[in-house]
Amino acid sequence: MKLNKILYICxxxxxxxxxxxxxxxxxxxxxxxxxxxxxxxxxxxxxxVEAQINGLYSNFLGYGNADSWVNNFYYRSINDxxxxxxxxxxxxxxxxxxxxxxxxxxxVWDASYQAIRKCNYIINNVENNSMATVTKEDYVGQAKLVxxxxxxxxxxxxxxxxxxxxxxxxxxxxxxxxxxxxxKVMDFxxxxxxxxxxxxxxxxxxxxxxxxxxxxxxxxICLFEASYAKYHQNDKVRANKFYDEVITACNALMGSYxxxxxxxxxxxxxxNTDNERGFKSLRENPEVIFMKGYExxxxxxxxxxxxxxxxxINGMNKDxxxxxxxxxxxxxxKTTCNTSxxxxxxxxxxxxxxxxxISKALAERDGRLxxxxxxxxAFPGMTHARANSAPLTSSTGYTISKFANPNFTMTEATTxxxxxxxxxxxxxxxxxLDYAEARAEKGELTDADINNTLNKLYKxxxxxxxxxxxxxxxxxxxxxxxxxxxxxLWEIRRCRRCELMFDQYHRFYDLVRWHQxxxxxxxxxxxxxxxxxxxxxxxxxxxxSDISVTNGYLDAxxxxxxxxxxxxxxxxxxxxxxxxxxxxxxxxxxxxxxxK
Numbered sequence: 347m348k349l350n351k352i353l354y355i356c357x358x359x360x361x362x363x364x365x366x367x368x369x370x371x372x373x374x375x376x377x378x379x380x381x382x383x384x385x386x387x388x389x390x391x392x393x394x395v396e397a398q399i400n401g402l403y404s405n406f407l408g409y410g411n412a413d414s415w416v417n418n419f420y421y422r423s424i425n426d427x428x429x430x431x432x433x434x435x436x437x438x439x440x441x442x443x444x445x446x447x448x449x450x451x452x453x454v455w456d457a458s459y460q461a462i463r464k465c466n467y468i469i470n471n472v473e474n475n476s477m478a479t480v481t482k483e484d485y486v487g488q489a490k491l492v493x494x495x496x497x498x499x500x501x502x503x504x505x506x507x508x509x510x511x512x513x514x515x516x517x518x519x520x521x522x523x524x525x526x527x528x529x530k531v532m533d534f535x536x537x538x539x540x541x542x543x544x545x546x547x548x549x550x551x552x553x554x555x556x557x558x559x560x561x562x563x564x565x566x567i568c569l570f571e572a573s574y575a576k577y578h579q580n581d582k583v584r585a586n587k588f589y590d591e592v593i594t595a596c597n598a599l600m601g602s603y604x605x606x607x608x609x610x611x612x613x614x615x616x617x618n619t620d621n622e623r624g625f626k627s628l629r630e631n632p633e634v635i636f637m638k639g640y641e642x643x644x645x646x647x648x649x650x651x652x653x654x655x656x657x658x659i660n661g662m663n664k665d666x667x668x669x670x671x672x673x674x675x676x677x678x679x680k681t682t683c684n685t686s687x688x689x690x691x692x693x694x695x696x697x698x699x700x701x702x703x704i705s706k707a708l709a710e711r712d713g714r715l716x717x718x719x720x721x722x723x724a725f726p727g728m729t730h731a732r733a734n735s736a737p738l739t740s741s742t743g744y745t746i747s748k749f750a751n752p753n754f755t756m757t758e759a760t761t762x763x764x765x766x767x768x769x770x771x772x773x774x775x776x777x778x779l780d781y782a783e784a785r786a787e788k789g790e791l792t793d794a795d796i797n798n799t800l801n802k803l804y805k806x807x808x809x810x811x812x813x814x815x816x817x818x819x820x821x822x823x824x825x826x827x828x829x830x831x832x833x834x835l836w837e838i839r840r841c842r843r844c845e846l847m848f849d850q851y852h853r854f855y856d857l858v859r860w861h862q863x864x865x866x867x868x869x870x871x872x873x874x875x876x877x878x879x880x881x882x883x884x885x886x887x888x889x890x891s892d893i894s895v896t897n898g899y900l901d902a903x904x905x906x907x908x909x910x911x912x913x914x915x916x917x918x919x920x921x922x923x924x925x926x927x928x929x930x931x932x933x934x935x936x937x938x939x940x941x942k
Contacts, residue, residue: 398468402461409648411647412646420652426865447940452922455924470513497509539567553637559772562599565781603777608717609714639768683710702880713809778798823836863914874896879900
């Protein structure tokens with residue numbers, strides 16, 4: 347499938363609405379079937395088939411579309427890396443779980459099944475056309491790849507779900523079927539993934555569905571399933587089966603890509619290189635496997651607006667800050683480096699305090715930290731501005747710079763829908779992390795494996811890049827709050843956390859698959875670092891009048907006058923099914939804990 351730049355961008359732009367061009371039947375998902383797309387002759391045209399497959403790109407949200415703040419990065423995800431607040435009818439509360447009760451509609455359920463219908467429709471019609479077998483298999487593989495992703499997201503969210511592999515009509519009995527066991531659904535997902543890996547053509551422009559993308563998605567999905575089998579089901583056989591699939595998928599990719607030199611380039615690059623303005627192209631980044639494209643004047647996003655405008659943003663918490671290693675490759679409790687996180691106070695010519703500088707603290711740590719947050723603190727009553735931002739403030743004092751391109755104009759950085767940096771969706775760092783974890787979980791990780799994966803990430807982060815299995819196994823960080831998790835696995839998980847900080851929903855669903863959501867409970871005293879922010883112990887009292895401080899650190903929970911903590915119960919591992927769906931289908935049952 348050839349997908350040129352203009353078509354790709356236009357398709358993405360259309361996804362912000364209801365995809366009203368290129369035979370929009372599939373995106374409207376309406377009944378009865380459109381006559382044009384319900385005829386065999388329509389599906390004999392490669393152009394028509396590609397138009398329908400191109401519509402599936404709208405399922406990859408990336409940084410979001412135009413002035414919508416809905417995206418798959420940073421502030422949209424709740425995890426243990428950031429302090430968030432939300433306004434409700436009773437005032438200001440600390441961010442709770444994504445769902446507090448079963449709503450009438452769950453958009454994950456509805457959107458996923460709409461996308462699955464599109465995929466089934468493509469598969470059914472392409473399999474019955476008269477194109478060459480290899481061409482048909484390529485198209486079917488692409489549709490099955492997206493179908494696999496949708497079922498993965500359904501199972502991840504709901505557990506057992508309805509398994510539908512054909513096009514249904516309004517009177518099809520399968521519409522009212524029961525939920526299938528999640529394992530059966532995930533076995534079906536693996537079949538789709540393997541078909542896609544075998545039959546999709548190899549593309550190279552990072553914007554098309556490809557064999558490499560199929561392997562990257564297979565790695566992510568199978569790692570989730572392997573971990574779930576091990577930590578939720580205590581099924582070692584199933585776990586190892588899926589860990590082996592991860593390893594196979596990663597091996598197919600690791601020799602074809604290489605890490606880019608600058609970590610932040612993954613998040614601030616544009617569609618095209620523009621030397622005059624200092625922009626690098628994400629398409630030309632050797633690390634990127636698949637991306638979502640944006641271009642100035644055609645399609646933008648609002649992610650940079652969120653971190654560059656004057657509205658208070660979600661700040662990195664102390665727990666995440668302390669997760670980053672020091673320059674000697676050791677954690678806070680073991681390092682020989684200067685561990686101080688106390689900022690330097692800067693004064694104006696009149697001797698008035700004007701800034702709190704944490705550059706020295708950042709210089710002692712993993713280089714990814716300095717490329718993720720700003721070198722100055724900003725909190726209610728105390729602001730800091732980048733060269734192209736409004737005065738900033740954050741819930742914890744740590745403001746986020748990871749997605750901010752320094753070459754944007756003030757208007758581009760602070761206006762909704764004007765950001766045009768492209769979103770990485772799958773890239774080599776993910777693959778290195780997946781591979782190292784799968785090998786370690788099987789007890790097969792070797793020093794050579796670490797050299798080929800983690801050590802490369804450590805090197806880019808300015809950390810010692812000669813680590814061995816013995817080194818990581820001997821760290822024994824007392825901050826390890828995951829019972830039964832070895833030092834080796836803890837360090838792999840730490841590297842994953844820091845490498846993918848604020849990326850998509852990785853951290854939340856990592857905690858889900860590891861059966862570790864309990865560490866997000868902010869009501870427990872041992873989790874206090876989740877609600878604390880920057881060290882302000884030496885800040886002049888005149889700068890602290892609008893915040894609360896606990897043990898010398900900004901207390902986000904008290905500062906926003908939160909009314910309740912985030913308490914964990916086992917129901918949080920699954921989302922509630924929409925009550926309307928259950929009312930329509932009497933064979934559906936609600937997930938445990940959500941029926942009251």
